[in-house]
Amino acid sequence: xxxxxxxxxxxxxxxxxxxxxxxxxxxxxxxxxxxxxxxxxxxxxxxxxxxxxxxxxxxxxxxxxxxxxxxxxxxxxxxxxxxxxxxxxxxxxxxxxxxxxxxxxxxxxxxxxxxxxxxxxxxxx
Numbered sequence: 001x002x003x004x005x006x007x008x009x010x011x012x013x014x015x016x017x018x019x020x021x022x023x024x025x026x027x028x029x030x031x032x033x034x035x036x037x038x039x040x041x042x043x044x045x046x047x048x049x050x051x052x053x054x055x056x057x058x059x060x061x062x063x064x065x066x067x068x069x070x071x072x073x074x075x076x077x078x079x080x081x082x083x084x085x086x087x088x089x090x091x092x093x094x095x096x097x098x099x100x101x102x103x104x105x106x107x108x109x110x111x112x113x114x115x116x117x118x119x120x121x122x123x124x125x
Contacts, residue, residue, distance in 0.1 A: 009119030022095030
């Protein structure tokens with residue numbers, strides 16, 4: 001059974017940092033694009049960051065320079081280091097994976113086949 005399990009969310013003050021982790025299991029994901037998305041209350045789910053098989057990355061403009069996505073293929077882990085957090089970063093953060101190899105770091109929800117249950121990140125002002 002394929003599973004993506006996020007962890008590391010929590011409550012942090014403005015300007016603080018959090019590191020999210022995503023543990024993937026049930027199949028190999030080394031060639032998949034791994035993405036992070038988020039959804040704030042009353043808003044649509046939006047792209048945050050992604051990383052492909054050759055460690056190429058892409059970021060939403062709103063997080064560039066503050067967030068860093070990385071992966072450990074040997075351990076099937078994906079990380080999202082979040083620095084200089086702002087109240088507008090408050091959301092449920094989801095890990096996602098494409099079903100097969102893709103050379104492009106996708107930013108569209110439709111490109112991702114597997115999804116985690118999400119982890120809450122709350123940034124207080």
